[in-house]
Amino acid sequence: MADDSARVLQGLQGLIRDDLERTNRIIMEQLTAEVELIPTLGSHLIAGGGKRLRPMLTLITARMFGYRGEKHALLAAVVEFIHTATLLHDDVVDDSVTRRGRATANSVWGSKAPVLVGDFLFSRSFQILVDHGDLKVLKIIADCCAVISEGEVMQLVVSHDLNLTEERYLQVVERKTATLFAAACRIGAVVSGRSPEEEERMFRYGLMLGNAYQVVDDALDYSSSRETLGKGVGDDFQEGKITLPVIHAFQQGDGEEKAFWRDSLAARDHSPASLARAIALVRERGSLDYAVSRARAFAAMAKEELSTLPPGPERDALRDLADFSVDRSY
Amino acid sequence: MADDSARVLQGLQGLIRDDLERTNRIIMEQLTAEVELIPTLGSHLIAGGGKRLRPMLTLITARMFGYRGEKHALLAAVVEFIHTATLLHDDVVDDSVTRRGRATANSVWGSKAPVLVGDFLFSRSFQILVDHGDLKVLKIIADCCAVISEGEVMQLVVSHDLNLTEERYLQVVERKTATLFAAACRIGAVVSGRSPEEEERMFRYGLMLGNAYQVVDDALDYSSSRETLGKGVGDDFQEGKITLPVIHAFQQGDGEEKAFWRDSLAARDHSPASLARAIALVRERGSLDYAVSRARAFAAMAKEELSTLPPGPERDALRDLADFSVDRSY
Numbered sequence: 001m002a003d004d005s006a007r008v009l010q011g012l013q014g015l016i017r018d019d020l021e022r023t024n025r026i027i028m029e030q031l032t033a034e035v036e037l038i039p040t041l042g043s044h045l046i047a048g049g050g051k052r053l054r055p056m057l058t059l060i061t062a063r064m065f066g067y068r069g070e071k072h073a074l075l076a077a078v079v080e081f082i083h084t085a086t087l088l089h090d091d092v093v094d095d096s097v098t099r100r101g102r103a104t105a106n107s108v109w110g111s112k113a114p115v116l117v118g119d120f121l122f123s124r125s126f127q128i129l130v131d132h133g134d135l136k137v138l139k140i141i142a143d144c145c146a147v148i149s150e151g152e153v154m155q156l157v158v159s160h161d162l163n164l165t166e167e168r169y170l171q172v173v174e175r176k177t178a179t180l181f182a183a184a185c186r187i188g189a190v191v192s193g194r195s196p197e198e199e200e201r202m203f204r205y206g207l208m209l210g211n212a213y214q215v216v217d218d219a220l221d222y223s224s225s226r227e228t229l230g231k232g233v234g235d236d237f238q239e240g241k242i243t244l245p246v247i248h249a250f251q252q253g254d255g256e257e258k259a260f261w262r263d264s265l266a267a268r269d270h271s272p273a274s275l276a277r278a279i280a281l282v283r284e285r286g287s288l289d290y291a292v293s294r295a296r297a298f299a300a301m302a303k304e305e306l307s308t309l310p311p312g313p314e315r316d317a318l319r320d321l322a323d324f325s326v327d328r329s330y
Numbered sequence: 331m332a333d334d335s336a337r338v339l340q341g342l343q344g345l346i347r348d349d350l351e352r353t354n355r356i357i358m359e360q361l362t363a364e365v366e367l368i369p370t371l372g373s374h375l376i377a378g379g380g381k382r383l384r385p386m387l388t389l390i391t392a393r394m395f396g397y398r399g400e401k402h403a404l405l406a407a408v409v410e411f412i413h414t415a416t417l418l419h420d421d422v423v424d425d426s427v428t429r430r431g432r433a434t435a436n437s438v439w440g441s442k443a444p445v446l447v448g449d450f451l452f453s454r455s456f457q458i459l460v461d462h463g464d465l466k467v468l469k470i471i472a473d474c475c476a477v478i479s480e481g482e483v484m485q486l487v488v489s490h491d492l493n494l495t496e497e498r499y500l501q502v503v504e505r506k507t508a509t510l511f512a513a514a515c516r517i518g519a520v521v522s523g524r525s526p527e528e529e530e531r532m533f534r535y536g537l538m539l540g541n542a543y544q545v546v547d548d549a550l551d552y553s554s555s556r557e558t559l560g561k562g563v564g565d566d567f568q569e570g571k572i573t574l575p576v577i578h579a580f581q582q583g584d585g586e587e588k589a590f591w592r593d594s595l596a597a598r599d600h601s602p603a604s605l606a607r608a609i610a611l612v613r614e615r616g617s618l619d620y621a622v623s624r625a626r627a628f629a630a631m632a633k634e635e636l637s638t639l640p641p642g643p644e645r646d647a648l649r650d651l652a653d654f655s656v657d658r659s660y
Contacts, residue, residue, distance in 0.1 A: 035484045122475070126471075
């Protein structure tokens with residue numbers, strides 16, 4: 001499956017190679033600031049091997065709709081800035097040590113600078129959008145940022161809480177992750193001047209894609225090797241995040257297993273032995289398969305939204321991307 | 331002087347009582363969110379006895395220019411949101427324990443939630459401004475937020491650095507503090523539809539007022555009682571912030587004194603004995619008086635900007651405010 005995943009991403013990149021290069025140039029230009037630490041810290045993460053998935057959504061959506069201008073590259077850069085700002089703050093909030101296989105900004109510079117550089121990236125994003133002058137795109141991004149922060153607070157509130165339902169978990173996923181995928185897609189439609197219906201379809205596509213992506217991400221935390229994901233296995237467990245594999249394994253578990261989950265996650269025993277037991281239980285109870293099946297359902301809904309949109313290589317790539325979001329590294 | 335200070339603030343509040351009440355109502359309305367922790371944490375700080383200095387600047391500027399509408403209250407609420415967001419992030423970055431005489435949000439809820447709620451307040455501010463629909467105000471706030479975060483990063487970079495010059499210190503002050511004062515004033519002129527020259531005068535007034543205010547704030551950290559400021563004396567010293575009293579005392583100090591500053595601030599010995607010595611040296615070297623004289627010069631420049639603006643009780647209040655920014659609690 002890993003080969004297929006690489007093929008999907010490469011296919012996507014091939015369709016928008018020039019756009020993506022332009023976006024990368026804009027990102028580096030817009031990172032400039034009076035204080036050298038801002039571009040240094042910002043580019044540590046931005047240049048550090050991200051997939052550029054979210055800006056690619058803006059670019060490829062615009063191309064699918066026949067957009068021939070260059071403004072989409074600027075907006076795609078904003079999408080990546082917003083993503084980077086949330087990652088910087090996330091890693092501080094989670095005390096994360098690695099991301100994308102490299103040390104996090106907070107483990108290099110401490111937690112102070114990433115908070116402030118994240119703020120800078122949010123602000124610079126709005127500066128770019130104001131200069132762009134489109135209130136509609138500004139609204140999409142402002143709404144998106146508010147929803148993301150609500151989702152992050154929500155996740156914080158429910159951490160360590162084994163009473164978390166699947167429904168509530170999915171609300172967190174939609175807010176903290178899928179919203180930016182959806183905004184990225186909607187912006188691609190807006191910059192192309194498409195109808196409200198097409199905008200809405202792309203928004204829904206992004207939302208379902210993002211849900212699938214995050215649910216799989218949460219499953220991979222209990223299954224993949226450190227190398228594949230570029231971050232540690234068991235991070236969520238260590239941080240007391242209650243994700244779908246845990247919700248499922250806890251609900252399916254017998255009394256002794258339920259007690260284990262309570263003793264480890266709720267009571268914050270995150271020892272290596274506990275993690276090993278957690279991974280074993282998630283596997284035994286079929287909880288990874290369950291999570292992947294939920295993700296596959298989201299991916300199917302994402303593809304469904306594409307059915308009436310302009311056919312061609314871009315739409316095919318978006319369809320493949322929905323599959324990739326489930327199949328990657330799995 | 332304390333009585334005079336109270337009189338100035340009360341006089342100001344009296345002129346815009348209804349506006350300020352409307353602003354406070356809007357603040358509480360706009361704090362609502364799906365997750366209860368957001369209004370809870372947000373109102374802990376917002377309802378916790380701030381002076382509302384920055385939103386008052388927007389309100390009173392608009393009234394001075396004869397504005398008779400109600401939109402200025404909404405924009406003043408945004409100004410307070412931005413201020414609150416920066417305070418939440420500041421207190422996390424500085425590990426501060428008290429603010430305005432109460433526990434900081436991070437000392438009540440830990441550092442995670444304030445980072446995210448700060449992000450929410452930034453986002454909500456932009457949502458409000460997008461709904462307001464005025465790109466000019468959006469630009470003022472977006473630029474302001476970018477400059478503030480640059481100033482904060484700059485401050486972080488120069489912390490513990492006794493080579494910091496007065497000039498560079500003042501650059502930090504202007505960026506991290508005065509910029510929002512200036513934006514608040516400019517917005518009051520913009521909402522009133524005044525000329526670019528009047529806008530610029532109010533911006534300059536706010537910038538000079540903010541500089542005076544922050545320079546005095548930094549001096550008070552080496553002089554006032556904990557009760558007066560609502561925060562601890564010596565906070566800046568503990569955090570290794572190099573402020574004007576220290577720059578002056580270091581430059582004026584003899585070899586032994588210079589060694590003390592290096593041993594304490596640069597080498598991070600923040601013991602109570604060190605703090606006591608620092609306070610004594612700052613006093614002996616006349617560094618507080620020096621800082622206040624610099625602040626007074628900024629206040630004079632602020633008042634100078636007002637000279638051609640519409641006379642009346644509002645302009646008088648702005649003039650008194652410039653004096654207050656120097657004389658408060660001193």
